[in-house]
Amino acid sequence: MLRLEDLHKYYHMGSHDLHVLKGIDLEITEGEFVSIMGSSGSGKSTMLNIVGLLDDYDSGAYYLDNKLIKKMNEKEAAIYRNNTLGFVFQSFNLISSKDALENVALPLFYRGMGRKNRNDKAMEYLELVGLADRAHHLPKELSGGQQQRVALARALVSDPKIVLADEPTGALDTNTSYEIMELISSINEKGKTIVVVTHEDDISKMTKKIIRLKDGLVDDIIIN
């Protein structure tokens, strides 16, 4: 499903280069529920950006769904992201002027689906995350946990191959965090591949596999 081979990434900081990823080898297969851990500066965000087609890498290889991802232009990357990836962010990043349903339907809008179809589909996914009754609420009228559920529905609505969640519980209290993780877990049960980036041990323990990064390298892999 997803394979990184000797992946290197540099950031160019003025005169010297910052070597962030120093040769990552990693494979995530279909249906896995993985958490990526590491302290800040370990390279976990950079790796997620590369995996999420939001950033380029300098050397090595990245295969997504058996396709080598290399030097895509923005348009190709946008289309590929839309078709194969779903994103969940720490601060939810719902569009404030749109209600829950419209937010969930947005990826389908960019796929070119008609209004009726995409609203039906969006509703289906809002039901899945238990928020069908809040379909026409604006983000500011929803609690943090509810917003993250909407974001999850948005990530799932395009039926992506992989869901990438960047600190999905970072902005939530403990109880709500667990609820969200349970929801994510239940979605994984249905066969969806999920990658969660976190720095919280208790959150990572709720996944099936923990990949620990340290100084730009894979330090340890733990099966829960």
Add this chain to the structure above:
Amino acid sequence: MFDKEFILEIFTTIRKNKLRTFLTGFSVAWGIFMLIILLGSGKGLENGIKENFKGEAKNTIRVFGGLTSIAFEGQPNDRHIEFNNYDKKIITENIPNIDLLYARYDIELDIPVHYKSEYATLAVSGIDPSTKEIEKIKLLEGRYINDWDIEHSQKVAVIGKDAKKMLFRAKSPIGEIIYVNKVPFKIIGVFSDDYAPENKKIYMPLATAQKIFLGGNKISSIAMTLENITPDESKTIENSIKSKLAKRHNFSEKDERAVLIINSIEEFAKSQKLFRAINIFLWLIAIGTIIAGIVGISNIMLIVVKERTKEIGVRKAIGATPASIVKLILLEAVIITIIAGLIGLLAGSTVLEIANGFMEASNTAQAAASEFDENMTIFKNPSVDTMIALNALIVLILSGLLAGFIPAKRAAQIRPIAALREE
């Protein structure tokens, strides 16, 4: 490009940011408002001047006798050139394209005129019937002098409305007998002319005037209108008139003062040039104002893009292509511009309409109050025609695109990772 989904998307954004949209649109509305007011005023000025040229859209050439300034073929200078019936005949027979022609004999003295106990000294002219068409004389009562009156040297007269006031006050003069230099004339009509001094005159058939005032066959001036000709052709005709007269009266064709020829087409062409210059000037000012509006919109859209960096980043992360982001920003700019511009267009036209109404009312009042019916307006019927409105609309759409261009490019360049990086 203009699909429904995007439009709906944009209207949602606009609705959510009413004040910002209003402020943005205001600068454009103001720009278009100024454009319309300026161009409308330009049109008003043009109409006003044209009104004063009235009828001169048709080419009129007037010929007066003068004083020679160059000695020619043994003749000294400072010789009076005087026309008579034969000059009229020569011009009529030799000049092509003449539509209407008249000759007139203006008696240079004030003539005593009596009606019963009323007395006045007035100017008298002998005229041809076509003065009516060529000089745009309005008949207020009765009839004008006709060809039959001329052929039969009838002792009939039409009098100017001011002369009529002096002799008859409010009473109708038609059919009354007045004594001009002790010769009885029957009044057949009352006229009014835009050139006020004429309204104090008495017109009689040319031949009658020549006989009574011992003019022999003298004529003071000849005027003609020419049909369907270009300024160049008109100039050629002017020259050929001059050359015919030069041959007959024995003066040099180079003599500028022997005869005076006034050709309206030159004046007209000059004023046309002036209008064009004024129009260009007005457009320049208006476009300056609109550019200020565009900069305003561009500026605010840049802020909008900055403000929505995160949103745009999210959109990109979930699959928005750079092109669709460009479209989003550009369309928003165009929609705001068009709506604001149409409001400005409407406001401008309304103001012009109101101004127009006021001006017409005051013109009528002025005309009624004025002793001399000068009727000189330099401003008439300011208006926006469809061409101006259409031009304004094109300017609007272009300015919207221009205003949105830089912000849209900026938005397209937003990298999702930068946008989503936590502050």
